[in-house]
Amino acid sequence: MTAKPKRKVGVRARLAGLLIAPARRAMDLIDIPMHALQRRLGTGGVAAAMLAPNMLVFGVFVLFPMFLNVLYSFTGGGALFLNERVFVGTLQYETLLDCGSYADPATCREDRFWRAAGNTAxxxxxxxVALVIVSLMTALVLNREMRARGFWRAVFFFPVLLSPVVVALIWKWILQRNGVLNAMLVPLGIEPVLWLVERQWAMFWAIFVAIWAHLGFYTLILLAGLQAIPRDLYEAAEMDGTSRWRALTRITLPLLWPSLVVVILLALIRAVQVFDEVFVLTGGGPGTATLFLVQYIYETGLAQQVRNLGLASAASILMALVLIVLTLLQLLAAARRERRENR
Amino acid sequence: MTGKMVLPAALAAMLGGSAFAQEPVELRFMWYSDGNEGEVIADLVSRFEEENPDIRVVLDNVAYAVIRDQLPVQLEAGQGPDLARVTTLKDLAPHWLDLRGLVEEPAYWEENFGNYLDWMRPEGSDIIPGYMTQLTVTGPFVNRTLFEQAGVELPGEGATWDEWAAAVNEVAADQGIPMPLAIDRSGHRFAGPAISMGAQFIADDGSPAIIDDGFKAMAERIAGWHEDGTMSPEIWGSVSGTTLRAANEEFANAQVVMYYSGSWQIGQFAETIGDAFDWAAVPNPCGPAACTGIPGGAGVVGIKYTEHPEEVARLMDWLASEPVLKEFYERTLFLPGHAGLTASGLEYQSDNPSVKESLDTFVRSVGQLAPLANRMPAWDWANIVYFATVSRLGQVVAGELSLEDAYRRIEEDVDQQIAEAQR
Structure with missing residues (x-):
């Protein structure tokens, strides 16, 4: 019978044990009241007690203001406090929805709301669409073996770290009459273009800047999704002589679908809420060419001489309804696809 | 005293001292700046604190947008600073502190600020809410160097808007300037020229009567000047809604021949332009009815929700006293809103001849204001009309609305706002 070899405990492991020991002690101490609490409330009760502070914060700062918003949408007048405001029933909704033809904002009583709704859509x-495609392409490129891959990933992520106001100001300096872009075009014999004053260009740049600013965030999500796809699937496909396009459509995209759903959902919500970058970049102009719903709500509720909080609240409720419907449709589509794949 | 006894005694003295020393009362003073007035008021306030160690003043230097958009919400909630510098003197008047029983000599305030107290009082009231940090008048500035280089004579006093438009176009064409004429994107700036064209704005009963031949004459010019290139869409057509878009930077960069704004720009131009080119304010161009700008200004008011009304009154008494206010106006290059100082005159602290000439021009223009222009700052619905005007004319410039549609929308917007205010 041979003697069992004695397990050698390394210095590093001992050191780690020493460092963890106080934490273990602390956890043991916490264990005492937790056991008492569990005996008193049961397992579900403890979970509820743990969630309660978070739910309280959520309730006070999210649910309660949402509820107030609904109430405000049924009131009128210039007063700030709900108890001083006049109940007007559905008047604010009727004002917003009073249109000769919804396709022509000029026939609507609140034409700026409908122009903003059209622009937002x-x-x-x-x-x-553009953001998802560009993010996907960027993620696919950054997922490949390449030189200075970390650097390129940082480059694409960098704009996400900037404040939206800074992003807008940078692009404003680039796009103004005497900006960098015109300074580059003039030597080529091209007349300076008023990029933010011509309607089509203003919308183009609003979209472009929004994509530039958020691309890194969505690319990062998709990159994480790509890296979770097992490499052996590609190796097997390669051995079978599968083309790259087929690998993309039959392996990458189906397995990336959960990440894509998240990206589409987040991008959709963020796009409907677009405000800060465009507000600083174009101010909603020229005319109302880049006026979006959140800016309309802000101007109606806060930047008028008589702050029309009722109308602004009604507009925000309508916007929230659209957002909820879009989100539900998106989730339904994702669930249906998942069911189909599981069958 | 032994060493052992000295330490406890010193500690006791320190503790006792701090217990009995009274903490100074803290006043929050919300302020915004167009030029150097933030530095000047900070200097004055620190002198006040030296003379009044029982009061500490925290000067909150904020952007004008905060005064315009956030302060009203704070006031509606019964909150806000102890005193503030504001331009919406009339609309927010119900929130001002009545200083009548608090200042040392109410008669001094009535005598020197009486002309402007109605601009900041609630309708029908006789309270003393504050004083004017500056009187402003809207009017044009010209880049005189461009006129000289183009060999075009500057239209003189009494020249019409159309004559000015022709002259600035000639200069711009000769000198390759992209903006012959720029007017701040603001209903307030539009109002003076519209009154010159014969606009009435106010009906006999005080309600708005906006769209008339005079208003249309100026609105048509704004639209026409954008079509023929006299005005660039970069100012009126570049933003949406009620957003103020000034052309001061473009003027300072010599991109504009004639810039219609107001007297508050003088201090800023003295700093930003300096002697880069010759500039000056010129008399308001004329229409068939008048050659007027619109008066207005900014004032310091006490907020009635303050917990320290007496200290607020002491600070305001000090700031509004003749020697302090004289120094403030002279250093900031502001037109005085104080009758005594207007009569005695000021020695503005600038060697720049453009500054002196511009100040003289604006002081003269105060005496030439149309009676209707003088009524506008105290009119309840003035800002509602200004906002609707700029919002809808901006859409005309951007090609979204015809002038006829804009007129209809302006009236609807004003009616809706008034209905909401009166609900």
Whole structure:
């Protein structure tokens, strides 16, 4: 019978044990009241008690203001406090929805709301589609073996770290009459273009800047999704002689779908809420060419001489409804796809 | 005293001393700046604190947008600073502190600020809410160097808007300047020229009567000047809604031949332009009815929700006293809103001849204001009309609305705002 070899405990492990020991002691101490609490409340009760502070904060700072918003939308007058405001029923909603033809904002009583709604819809469709495609392409490129990969990933992520106001100011300096872009075009014999004053260009740059500013965030999510796909799937496909395009459509995209759903959902919500960058970049102009719903709500509720909080609240409720419907549709589509794949 | 006894005694003295020393009362003073007035008021306030060690003043230097957008919300909630420098003197008047029983000599305030107290009082009231940090008048500045280089004579006093438009176009064409004429994107700036064209704005009963031939004459010019290139869409057409867009930077960069703004720009131009080119304020161009700008200004008011009304009154008494106010106006290059100082005259602290000439021009223009222009700052609905005007004319410039549609929308917007205010 041979003697069992004695396990050698390394210095590093001992040191780690020493460092962890106080934490273990602390956890043991916490264990005492937790056991008492669990005996008293049961397992579910403890979970509820743990969640309660967070739910309280959520309730006070999110749910309660949302509830107040609904109440404000049924009131009128210039007063700030709800108890001093006049109940007007559905008047604010009727004002917003009073249109000869919804396709023509000029026929609507609150034409700026409908212009803002149209602009927002256009922005959401173009920006989200473009953002998802560009983010996906960027993630696919950054996922490949390449030189200075960390550097390139940082380059694409850098704009995410900037404040939206800074982003807008940088681009404003680039795009103004005497800005960098015109300074580059003039030597080529091209007349200076008023990029932020011509309607189509203003919308183009609003979308472009929004994509530039947020691209890194969505790329990062997709990159994480790509890295979670097992490499052996690609190796097997390669051995079977699968083309790159087929690998992309049959392996990458289906397995990336959960990440794509998250990206589309977040991009969609963020696009509907677009405000800060565009407000600083174009101020909603020229005219109302880049006026979006949140700016309309802000101006109606806060930047008028008589702050029309009722109308602004009603507009924000309508916007929230659209957002909820879009989110539900998105989630339904994702769930249906998942069910189909599981079958 | 032994060493053992000295330490406890010193500690006791320190503790006792601190217990009995009274903490100074803290006043929050919300302030915004266009030029150097933030530095000047900080200097004055620190002198006040030296003379009044029982009061500490925290000067909150904020952007004008905070005064315009956030202060009203704070006031509606019964909060806000102890005193503030504001331009919406009339609209927020219900929130001002009545200083009548608090200042040392109410008669001094009535005598020297009486002309402007109605601008900051609630309708029908006779309270003393504050004093004017500056009287302003809207009016044009010109880049005189460009006129000289183009060999175009500067239109003189009494020249019409159309004559000015022709002259600035000639200069711009000769000198390759992108903006012959720029007017701040503001209903307030539009109002003076519109009154010159014959606009009435106020009906006999005090309600708005906006769209008339005079208003249309100026609105048509704004639209026409954008079509023929006299005005660039970069100012009126570049933003949306009620957003103020000034052209001061473009003027300072010599991109504008004639810039219609107001007397508050003088201090800033003295710093930003300096002697880079010759500039000066010129008399308001004329229309068939007048050659007027619009008066206005900024004032310091006490906020009635303050917990320290007596200390607020002491600070305001000090700041509004003749020698202090004289120094303030002279250092900031502001037109005086104080009858005594207007009569005795000021020695503005600038060697720049453009500054002196511009101040003289604006002081003269105060005496030439149309009676209707003088009524506007005290009119309840003035800002509602200004906001609706700029919002809708901005859409005309951007090609979204016809002038006829804009007129209809302006009236609807004003009616809606008034209905909401009166609900």
């Amino acid at each position: 256009f922005f959401v469709v173009i920006q989200v």
